[in-house]
Structure formats: structure tokens, C-alpha cells
Amino acid sequence: DIQMTQSPSSLSASVGDRVTITCRASQAISPYLAWFQQKPGKAPRSLIYAASTLQSGVPSKFSGSGSGTDFTLTISSLQPEDFATYYCQQYKSYPPTFGGGTKVEIK
């Protein structure tokens, strides 16, 4: 299986901050990388697929980039509703595998 490693595992940030989360794959997966957001007690929500394509309805403050094995999710200006756990997932190789998650907390 392809291993997905996210960093950091948690971070504290303030409203208005620019936040970047990194995801590294154990082998090249470009561009088959997705990002998800999960708020406490809720189902995950799909944010991005193909490394940089926003799912329908996802605000443009979210952006994804990267290629090969290294990818990033950026939130341009953190808002209260963005405090959540974020997961990456590769879907190039079966089974799809998820990163361990990054918890974004309020500073």
C-alpha cells in the first residue's frame, strides 16, 4: 500500500491566518490526490481532487497544489468555520490510503 504522511499532525492558528498543510506519499501519485475536511461529530466533506481541483461548492479560499510525492492544502484566510481536521488521500493505487490527519485549532 502507498503510505501517506501528513504534517503537521496539529497546528494552532488565528482567524485570518494563511495555513498550509503538507501531505507526502511513499511513491509518486500525481495527480491522484484528494483533500477532505472533517468537523467534530460530522462526516468528512470532500474539498479537492486531482491535487488542485475544487469540488463543487467549495470556496476558493481553499487551494491545493503539488506533484509527484509532495502536495499541499492551503487555506488563504482562516475563518472560524475552518477549524477542523483535514485528511489527504491518494487514489492512484488500490487500496486508496489516507493520511493521518491534521487538526487545525484556534490559537
Added chain:
Amino acid sequence: EVQLVQSGAEVKKPGESLKISCKGSGYSFDAYWIGWVRQMPGKGLEWMGIIYPGDSDPKYSPSFQGQVIISADKSTSTASLQWSSLKASDTAMYYCVRTSSSYFPYIDFWGQGTLVTVSS
């Protein structure tokens, strides 16, 4: 509007059987894959397997092969996940997901989740 509506929370004893369901609506159910994702308490997301309702041929993650059965009924637009003998370690939230119809399918929609608690 695409919706995946899952069956309600379950409390079971070890050794009991269980089948949970996921009903799709707002799209052509037999044209998209349905997958299942496990989230154990306080933990991350794990891929269990996937099925194409068009031919009901499941594909399992090696970690879950032989542990669960994934099925689908296109006549009722419902996918299911079942256990024949539950263990305490099966306690988790289970999500069904729809994946795109592309060659490399990505998750686009999630069900609301079904909490399964296994305790004596």
C-alpha cells in the same frame, strides 16, 4: 441533489451479525461506485472496500477481506456492509461514499455515517 442516507446507529454484542445500509438518491445509482470507510473512535479514516452497483462486484482492501461483505441492490439504490460475527474491535463509525465515474475514481459525496458499537 446527490444524497447518501445511511441506516441508524447500532448496539450489538460480540458474535452477533449486522448489516448496515446506504441509500443513494439524486443520481443514477448504478453508474457510480460506492465505497465504505471506517473511522475508529478518535482515529483516522480507513478504506474498507468498494462496489459497482451495475454489476455488484465488490473489491476489498486487503485489511478487510474476509472480515466484511459489501453488497449492492440497484433496484433499491442501496449498498450494504455486513458482518457475520462482530468483535469489540468493530466498534467504529462507518461512512459510505460515492466515487466519481472516472478511471481513477475519487470520493465526491459522503453519507452521514452509521455508528456501530459492539459491547458485551
